[in-house]
Amino acid sequence: MPTRNDLRNVAIIAHVDHGKTTLVDALLRQAGALGRAKGEGTDNDSTQDRVMDSMDLERERGITILAKNTAIHLHDDDGNPVIVNIVDTPGHADFGGEVERALSMVDGVVLLVDASEGPLPQTRFVLRKALAKGMPVILAVNKTDRHDARIEEVVDETYELFLELLEDAGLPAETLEFPIVYCNGRTGQASLNKPENGTVPDSPDLGPLVKTLLDTVPAPEYDAEEPLRAQVTNLDASPFLGRLALLRIHSGEMKRGQQVAWCKADGTITRTKITELLVTEGLTRTPADSAGPGDLIAIAGIEDIMIGDTLADPNDPRPLPAITVDEPSISITIGINTSPISGKSGKKLTARLIKNRLDQELVGNVSVRMLPTERPDTWEMQGRGELALAILVEQLRREEFELTVGRPTVVTKEIDGKLHEPVERVTIDTPGEYVGTLTQALATRRGRIENLVHHDTGWARMEYIVPSRGLIGFRTEFLTETRGTGVLNHNLEGYEPWLGDMRARPTGSLVADRSGVATTYSMFSLQERGQMMVEPGTEVYEGMIVGENSRPDDMDVNITKEKKLTNMRKSTSEELERLIPPRILNLEQALEFCAEDECVEVTPGFVRVRKVELDQTVRGRAKNRKPKP
Numbered sequence: 187m188p189t190r191n192d193l194r195n196v197a198i199i200a201h202v203d204h205g206k207t208t209l210v211d212a213l214l215r216q217a218g219a220l221g222r223a224k225g226e227g228t229d230n231d232s233t234q235d236r237v238m239d240s241m242d243l244e245r246e247r248g249i250t251i252l253a254k255n256t257a258i259h260l261h262d263d264d265g266n267p268v269i270v271n272i273v274d275t276p277g278h279a280d281f282g283g284e285v286e287r288a289l290s291m292v293d294g295v296v297l298l299v300d301a302s303e304g305p306l307p308q309t310r311f312v313l314r315k316a317l318a319k320g321m322p323v324i325l326a327v328n329k330t331d332r333h334d335a336r337i338e339e340v341v342d343e344t345y346e347l348f349l350e351l352l353e354d355a356g357l358p359a360e361t362l363e364f365p366i367v368y369c370n371g372r373t374g375q376a377s378l379n380k381p382e383n384g385t386v387p388d389s390p391d392l393g394p395l396v397k398t399l400l401d402t403v404p405a406p407e408y409d410a411e412e413p414l415r416a417q418v419t420n421l422d423a424s425p426f427l428g429r430l431a432l433l434r435i436h437s438g439e440m441k442r443g444q445q446v447a448w449c450k451a452d453g454t455i456t457r458t459k460i461t462e463l464l465v466t467e468g469l470t471r472t473p474a475d476s477a478g479p480g481d482l483i484a485i486a487g488i489e490d491i492m493i494g495d496t497l498a499d500p501n502d503p504r505p506l507p508a509i510t511v512d513e514p515s516i517s518i519t520i521g522i523n524t525s526p527i528s529g530k531s532g533k534k535l536t537a538r539l540i541k542n543r544l545d546q547e548l549v550g551n552v553s554v555r556m557l558p559t560e561r562p563d564t565w566e567m568q569g570r571g572e573l574a575l576a577i578l579v580e581q582l583r584r585e586e587f588e589l590t591v592g593r594p595t596v597v598t599k600e601i602d603g604k605l606h607e608p609v610e611r612v613t614i615d616t617p618g619e620y621v622g623t624l625t626q627a628l629a630t631r632r633g634r635i636e637n638l639v640h641h642d643t644g645w646a647r648m649e650y651i652v653p654s655r656g657l658i659g660f661r662t663e664f665l666t667e668t669r670g671t672g673v674l675n676h677n678l679e680g681y682e683p684w685l686g687d688m689r690a691r692p693t694g695s696l697v698a699d700r701s702g703v704a705t706t707y708s709m710f711s712l713q714e715r716g717q718m719m720v721e722p723g724t725e726v727y728e729g730m731i732v733g734e735n736s737r738p739d740d741m742d743v744n745i746t747k748e749k750k751l752t753n754m755r756k757s758t759s760e761e762l763e764r765l766i767p768p769r770i771l772n773l774e775q776a777l778e779f780c781a782e783d784e785c786v787e788v789t790p791g792f793v794r795v796r797k798v799e800l801d802q803t804v805r806g807r808a809k810n811r812k813p814k815p
Contacts, residue, residue: 189405190480192266195434196403197273197288199312200298201305201675205328209298209371210256210274216374216391217258255291255432255482257466262400270399271466271482275312285312287419287493287552290509291434291482294322294403296395297344298369301327301335301383304343307611307677314351322402326376326395328369334643335383341366365402367395406480413499414438414446416483417506418491421549427462427486431495434482436506438499441476447503448488449496455503461487493552513599514555514568515608515654515678518575518777519592520544520582521564523787525796526701526727531789532588537563540587547578554578564590568597570678572658576774579788583773589788593780596655599681606681608654611636614664616672618646623667631656632685652676653685659778691781694740695795696733698726699802702746709765712743718768719795720745729800731784734769742802771795 198206255273262268273288289295295316299305305313316323325344327337348362369376370386376395377387387394420432440446442463448456464471464484477483485497496505522528522537529535534543544556544565553574557566569575572594579591599606612633616624618640625635628650637649657676664674696716706722716736726732732745771779776786776793783805787794799805 188410189407190478191268191405193269193271193406193480194294194400194403195271195273195292195406195480195482196399197275197292197295197316198298199275199285199288199295199316200328201300201303201308201312204298204300204303204309205369205371206298207274209326209328209369210272212371212374212392213258213272213396214256217260255288255466257482260396260400263397268400270396286315286512287509289315289319289321290417291419292321292403293406293480294324294399296324296326296399298326298328299340299344300332301330301337301340301368302332303615303673304336304340305347306675307613308675309344310347310351310611311677313347314354317348317351322404323364324395324398324402325364325366326369327366328371330368330381331370331373331384331386333384337368337380337383365398367398369395408437408479412437413502413504414440414497415499415504415506416440416497417509418493418495418497419509421491421493422484424486429489429491430464430484430486431488431491432482432484433497435477435479437479439476439478440483440485440497442474445500447498447500448491449498449503449505451492451494451508455505457500458488460485460497492549509552512553512570512678513597514553514570515597516571516575516594516658517566517568517597518579518594519559519564519566519590519785520579521559521561521590523588523590523789525590525730525787525794526800527725528588528787528789531791533586535588540582540589541565543582543585543587551578572774572777576777580773583788583790586790587788588790591777591786591788593782593784594658594777596653596658598684601681605684607684609651609679609682610654610657610676611679612648612650612652612657612674612676614648614650614672614674616646616648616668618644620668620672621646621648624648624664624672627660627663627667628652628656630689631660632688651679653682653688654678656688659691662775662778691779692738694735694738695731695781695784695797696735696745697740697742697797697802698728698730698732698745699742700744700746701727704732704745705748706765707749708743708745708747712745713766715741715743718766719771721768721770722765727796727800728802729797729805731779731795731797734779 198210200206255271257269257271260268260270273292275285275288297313299309327340330337367376367378368381368387373386374392375387375389376392377389378394379388381387415437416433416435418431418433422430422432424430442460444460445457446460448458463474463477465474465477471484494508498504522540547554548556553570555568559566567575582589596607614624631652633650633652633656635650639647661674664672704720704722704724704726709718709722716734718733720732726745735741771793773793776795779795780786783798784795785798787796797805
């Protein structure tokens with residue numbers, strides 16, 4: 187079968203924060219792509235970092251959310267030019283749908299593992315996906331210069347992970363033979379020789395990694411007799427060309443202006459025309475006349491094209507198998523803002539605008555689903571995890587929508603007539619002194635310990651299987667218990683029978699009993715009851731959560747009470763009232779904080795936690811109503 191020896195398609199996969207985007211930056215720099223993208227001629231003149239993280243949220247949070255590809259031009263040992271398409275993928279489990287789409291575009295992967303942290307839950311997830319597709323793997327041990335690096339142990343842990351996954355998948359042991367490259371993405375160095383812990387590789391550049399990549403990742407194969415077949419793996423937009431479909435050509439040739447058969451997911455086939463064809467050069471897309479098997483391209487001209495659709499020869503249309511992703515495990519409800527002070531911050535308030543925007547999200551995000559609810563102005567959004575759904579809500583907020591967002595809940599399944607719930611594999615790195623506290627906290631959340639290792643550094647690694655609903659709201663408690671020093675990672679492990687009731691939030695809420703403005707005088711007396719969550723001068727309304735009660739019950743409070751002024755002066759009247767700084771919640775913290783009868787009001791200017799039922803009389807009546815026998 188013929189191959190494209192002038193082309194390689196590879197994905198960089200890893201756990202979150204193990205250095206994928208930084209390594210791609212170094213490859214681009216050393217290939218001169220950054221300088222060309224800026225219109226400059228030198229290879230190493232760019233000081234910009236994380237160029238692949240183009241979204242504001244990605245740069246602010248330091249994570250990759252969307253899978254993106256770039257192309258660098260290299261030469262093999264014989265001096266022949268080779269184009270390497272590199273796909274940078276997210277490392278967070280919540281964006282696993284992006285990883286699955288990226289793997290459908292490539293022929294091999296570089297598995298990046300931190301030289302200190304070693305394989306973590308998302309490492310297992312992405313490696314399992316790559317092995318299931320039979321892809322060759324290059325192990326890149328990154329950040330070898332870390333002071334706490336343990337390179338040899340990390341390599342052994344990765345071998346153990348390979349063995350475990352190979353056994354689960356029933357794959358041959360030959361797959362265990364993979365090349366190992368030692369890297370430092372920050373300095374742009376790589377070597378096949380293992381460096382000492384805490385030192386950089388002995389090579390001055392990433393040449394050893396590039397050579398290993400060219401030798402290990404196979405060139406795209408194709409059948410010269412097969413007609414055109416190309417699958418859409420992602421969508422983008424251009425202000426000049428409209429919707430762009432990003433796709434990989436599996437066979438045949440595609441040309442600008444060509445007539446193709448558009449094979450949709452519902453089985454229908456429509457004849458259409460390619461108005462523009464673009465290929466990636468460094469960080470930009472440039473027009474091209476044609477592209478062949480294995481090429482990753484973007485095309486324009488089909489306004490309603492969707493991810494997973496196939497473009498084929500109109501005389502012999504053969505649709506490719508659809509892209510499959512794992513089931514969602516967490517859901518939230520999103521609806522119009524129903525608070526008494528809605529419309530003061532955002533510009534997009536109606537159910538029609540929100541519905542249109544959520545429909546638009548479904549087009550480019552294959553791991554999110556939308557379901558109707560009993561209310562016509564509220565929809566259930568299902569996703570991989572809290573972070574993915576919080577990112578969606580944050581994007582809507584920045585687009586000036588006002589929303590009411592419900593408390594996250596788990597998506598259950600019925601298997602063999604029994605209710606099953608999603609469970610997650612949790613890996614915790616923590617100072618040893620907090621192991622007992624975390625063990626107790628996870629036990630109340632129905633956690634099951636799988637492994638516990640104490641390192642010589644005084645740190646410990648804990649592995650647990652925990653129900654997904656037990657992790658809702660756990661991150662804040664985790665950071666409090668470990669004084670902000672612990673590291674928590676988790677990803678979906680599977681489904682298990684419903685594990686019964688679970689401890690809810692141990693504290694209640696302080697709820698405003700009237701509308702008005704929060705006063706310092708009132709807050710000074712209320713702060714003895716619990717932790718305040720609003721600042722003096724904040725506009726509040728009946729049913730809004732203004733603080734966390736130190737006791738389990740909710741308490742209706744008057745936070746707008748003002749000090750009565752008189753003509754008399756007292757010796758204590760000039761004393762300064764000192765307020766404890768309030769705990770202002772961001773969007774993710776607010777979603778974690780919510781109790782079952784609470785929701786979050788999201789506007790461009792504010793994030794407020796509130797009761798679903800604002801009227802305290804109605805809430806009190808429902809609380810006191812006894813169930814019928």
